[in-house]
Amino acid sequence: MSRILLLTESGRNQRLLAEWLATQYDVVEGDDASALDDEFDCCLVDRTMLGRHEDALMERKRRERPVMLPYLFVVSKRERDRMGPDLWRRIDAVVRDRVDELITAPIKQAELKARLENLLQSRALSVELREQRDALRTLDRLNVVIRSIDQSLVQASTREEIEQAVCERLVDVDRYVGAWIGNDRATTRTVVSRATAGVVGTLPDEEGGPTTRTVETGERTVVRSVHEGEDEWHDAASDVDVTAAIAIPIVYEATTYGVLTVYADDPEAFGDEEEVAVLCELGETIGHAINAADSRRALLTDRVTQFEFGIDAPDAPLRGLATAANCSFEFRGIVSATDGSYLEYYSASVDDPETLVEAADGVDDVERIRHVGDHGGESLFELRFDQHVVQTIGALGGRATALQADSTGYRVTAEFPRDADRHTVVDSLATAYGSATLLAQRETEREFTSQQEIWESFRSRLTDQQWRALKAAHLAGFFEWPRGSTGEEVADSLDISAPTFHEHLRAAQRKLLETLVDD
Numbered sequence: 001m002s003r004i005l006l007l008t009e010s011g012r013n014q015r016l017l018a019e020w021l022a023t024q025y026d027v028v029e030g031d032d033a034s035a036l037d038d039e040f041d042c043c044l045v046d047r048t049m050l051g052r053h054e055d056a057l058m059e060r061k062r063r064e065r066p067v068m069l070p071y072l073f074v075v076s077k078r079e080r081d082r083m084g085p086d087l088w089r090r091i092d093a094v095v096r097d098r099v100d101e102l103i104t105a106p107i108k109q110a111e112l113k114a115r116l117e118n119l120l121q122s123r124a125l126s127v128e129l130r131e132q133r134d135a136l137r138t139l140d141r142l143n144v145v146i147r148s149i150d151q152s153l154v155q156a157s158t159r160e161e162i163e164q165a166v167c168e169r170l171v172d173v174d175r176y177v178g179a180w181i182g183n184d185r186a187t188t189r190t191v192v193s194r195a196t197a198g199v200v201g202t203l204p205d206e207e208g209g210p211t212t213r214t215v216e217t218g219e220r221t222v223v224r225s226v227h228e229g230e231d232e233w234h235d236a237a238s239d240v241d242v243t244a245a246i247a248i249p250i251v252y253e254a255t256t257y258g259v260l261t262v263y264a265d266d267p268e269a270f271g272d273e274e275e276v277a278v279l280c281e282l283g284e285t286i287g288h289a290i291n292a293a294d295s296r297r298a299l300l301t302d303r304v305t306q307f308e309f310g311i312d313a314p315d316a317p318l319r320g321l322a323t324a325a326n327c328s329f330e331f332r333g334i335v336s337a338t339d340g341s342y343l344e345y346y347s348a349s350v351d352d353p354e355t356l357v358e359a360a361d362g363v364d365d366v367e368r369i370r371h372v373g374d375h376g377g378e379s380l381f382e383l384r385f386d387q388h389v390v391q392t393i394g395a396l397g398g399r400a401t402a403l404q405a406d407s408t409g410y411r412v413t414a415e416f417p418r419d420a421d422r423h424t425v426v427d428s429l430a431t432a433y434g435s436a437t438l439l440a441q442r443e444t445e446r447e448f449t450s451q452q453e454i455w456e457s458f459r460s461r462l463t464d465q466q467w468r469a470l471k472a473a474h475l476a477g478f479f480e481w482p483r484g485s486t487g488e489e490v491a492d493s494l495d496i497s498a499p500t501f502h503e504h505l506r507a508a509q510r511k512l513l514e515t516l517v518d519d
Helices: 013-019 034-038 049-053 054-065 077-095 107-153 159-170 208-218 230-241 275-301 317-325 353-362 390-394 422-433 451-461 462-475 487-494 498-518
Strands: 003-007 027-028 040-047 071-075 100-102 176-185 188-200 221-223 245-252 257-265 303-311 329-337 343-349 366-375 376-384 399-406 409-417 437-445
Touching: 003 013, 003 034, 013 027, 013 107, 027 034, 034 054, 040 049, 040 107, 049 071, 071 107, 077 159, 100 107, 107 159, 107 275, 159 176, 159 188, 159 257, 159 275, 176 208, 176 422, 208 221, 208 245, 208 257, 221 437, 245 275, 245 366, 257 275, 275 409, 303 422, 317 329, 317 353, 317 399, 317 409, 329 390, 353 366, 353 376, 376 409, 390 399, 390 409, 390 422, 399 487, 422 437, 451 498, 462 487, 462 498, 487 498
Parallel strands: 003 027, 003 040, 040 071, 071 100
Antiparallel strands: 176 188, 176 257, 221 245, 245 257, 303 409, 303 437, 329 343, 329 399, 343 376, 366 376, 399 409
């Protein structure tokens, strides 16, 4: 409800005005400058009180800027009669920049309320504009910090550097007084701090805190006023002048790396959707950077940690398929598609491959299955999952090297960088699939093959005819676009038939890919 200050000389008239307005507004009756110290949204003032308290009235108006604090000036009947039809111009010359609107006596109730409503709407608009300007200034400062964070993420080489840089840069924003990144331990249901900056150490995040709620829901949590809660976290936040908080999941694809929590000392913080959207996008950026850092480390290290997991979740898709078709699966490889999804390849010994394809219709998370072909008594299948353990391992910076699945569950072997946090890996798998048991952990030396060894391995697999067909096709421009020679022309040069040339060439290409991809 808007508050109206009545500042008029006549007590009787002031009481009457108060009665008129009391049903619609919160009315304050003033008789001296002390009334200007109270909060109000509009002041109705006459000439006597304006002249008596002009300095105080103008000072109060200045304090409110850029928000408009409207003054409605009451013109007496005597002044109205004396000034005639040129009333507003002559009044404006006297009270210019002091009042915003005038009303003449005798005052009519309907006219008074209409004038007040117009002035209050103007004030509300100025408040809205001020809030928009403040929000834009905050976004500008936040975007500067985000650009600084982006630069830090590019330069950081480890997850620890990424997390600490993010926290330190965020507290450079004026209203942000603290930031920390925590990691959920699914096995113990606790949140462990990994990086902090600002007023964080004194704030526990037990039940009721935003971090815990985000861990439980996987969604952002915004606390606009810490004074509204009565638990340990809200009490501790109030003690260190934290007034608002936001917790954001750090994610990459389907993997959650932790939670970023930011504290502010401004009650308006996190009230603007654009500010919240920028911070949520930052959570995704951090997740992508962590994944990239882990992947780079995995590629560059010559020693790796090998984990072996058991997953017996009843709704695991391959477990359901294996039960339906009475078979077992073995992982053969994974390829990323152009739309961001993944194609996984598995071999299985089944009497009728089409029966297995039909069984997939009743299994959740299997988006697509295709029987590729048969070889060596086994059938090869291409599958696309909504989400699967092989993809989760990749998002965590690891590489699945083996997976066997049957009606009892999965047995998965994966390689991670030597300093990978096994708690993070196990907890992420447990969160995604209901349960994950670490069966074995060992450090091993990654085998690197030299270029000469790759060449020798490849050449030893080819017959002389296959080697001649491949080399002649390459030198004759058969693989260029447009082609320098057709298959028939290369075959004619080798003095063999075109079908024979294509048979030798296809065999050589297959063996080349087997050397590069399988080995």
